[in-house]
Amino acid sequence: MSRPADPKAHSALVAAARAEFVKKGLRGARIEDITAACGLSKGAFYLHFASKEALFDEVVQALASAMRALHSARTVGLEEVGAERGRLTARDVELRTPRYRRYLALETEFDQQALQMMWEHRDTLDVLIRGCAGTAFEGLVWTFLEEEVARARAEFQAMQRSGAGRGDVEAELFAELAVGAYFLVGKRLSRLAERPDLEAWASTLQRLIHGGALASRGAPGLAHARRGAPTRCGRPVGGRTAAPRRPAKRRRTP
């Protein structure tokens, strides 16, 4: 007995809410707009979620667990290769030994997975970054990043100890830059209409971060790193009209 709920209602609400959150931010999104987008009434919203924040929390939890999964996969992956093939040394880096290449491939793979994850959750990420000021979710994205920075710093410090990482750079700053680079690219994803070549992005970023922007003096591995033409950067999503300036009304100050 009893009337069954529209099986699509819940997911439709989530989808509409995500779109609305991206457009107006968590605070600015209106329940009525969300429900109207799925042909429901405002009241129906509260049959499925306790509040706007509860819905957003659900979405954020999905992102958080995806991040945790990736984070620990990376840690154990690195440990496994470490146990299996030994730590990276300065010599490995200098001669681009198979061990160096193994580490490089591993990192690339995880970076690609990270980008893929960011692509799937790009709307939520965007809201966490720039759409939840003054809410309970404020700063949550920084705690996420902080964990990644800590991991990257530890890895780089290990490389520095073994001579593989340059010693004249503070590990913390390096980690911020590296994590930040991916973060930025993730941020940019939210402005793209269709999925760019994330795999190429990952390897380009890695080349830049490892080798720098200056032409290297006949470094080996440069030709091997190249994969066809440099990659284009994707089309921005349509809309977003021109520069918004001066919402000005009249002024009364003499």
Added chain:
Amino acid sequence: MSRPADPKAHSALVAAARAEFVKKGLRGARIEDITAACGLSKGAFYLHFASKEALFDEVVQALASAMRALHSARTVGLEEVGAERGRLTARDVELRTPRYRRYLALETEFDQQALQMMWEHRDTLDVLIRGCAGTAFEGLVWTFLEEEVARARAEFQAMQRSGAGRGDVEAELFAELAVGAYFLVGKRLSRLAERPDLEAWASTLQRLIHGGALASRGAPGLAHARRGAPTRCGRPVGGRTAAPRRPAKRRRTP
């Protein structure tokens, strides 16, 4: 005749508003909180500003003109040195010639100025980045960045043509990374209580961006780039309590 306005009222309101904007975002900041912070009543606000947005606009214009000034200073500065000492070549980079060092110093100087500017306007930047979703100022910060990216891309492409920049990297992606790095650092400034050693940050960033994170094979100029111990990263501003999760109330979904 007539009663003169409190001469400090205007600037006090601006200061209080900036603080409130950072705390709650443009939308979330309440006029009454702003005026209360300077011991004024809500009505007094409208003697000085037409609206909350008008006040914010005033603050943003100040930032915008500071950015424009820096932007054009950089362009003319680069042109001057170009006319005076000639363009950078692959050889300059390889041998770290005086010309290379001149360019490097110039860039460092402007980067430091940029960081300094960002430090002074860190609160406004922060609001533009993460506190104005769904307002008229939405996306303004990206148009600012877009200009910088365009400049960086053009500069890097020139370096690629002359062989000074590595050719296997898309100039656009490089430019995004480079501008993004400063942007991120600027973002981080808003979480610091006191001014860090921005000069050291600028040169570390430059070393990373130019030379990469990997230990270089006895590259010249490495020792000269080092300046004492690697720099610490500053103390975060106090407050900001632990992870905000589950604003949850009760749920009604069966």
Added chain:
DNA sequence: GCCGTTACTAAACCGTCGGTCAGAAATTGG
């Protein structure tokens, strides 16, 4: 068909906040 249950609707409710305005307070010139 009828009944019980539950999804859903429509409208009311109510707190919040931007903006207004009548009057009180302050200052200056006389």
Added chain:
DNA sequence: CCAATTTCTGACCGACGGTTTAGTAACGGC
């Protein structure tokens, strides 16, 4: 001290939007 003038106050208005709730209708079981 008075008058003129402007600043400043704080109660008020109205819109907006999240949440609640009384009522409606769809569905399953009999």
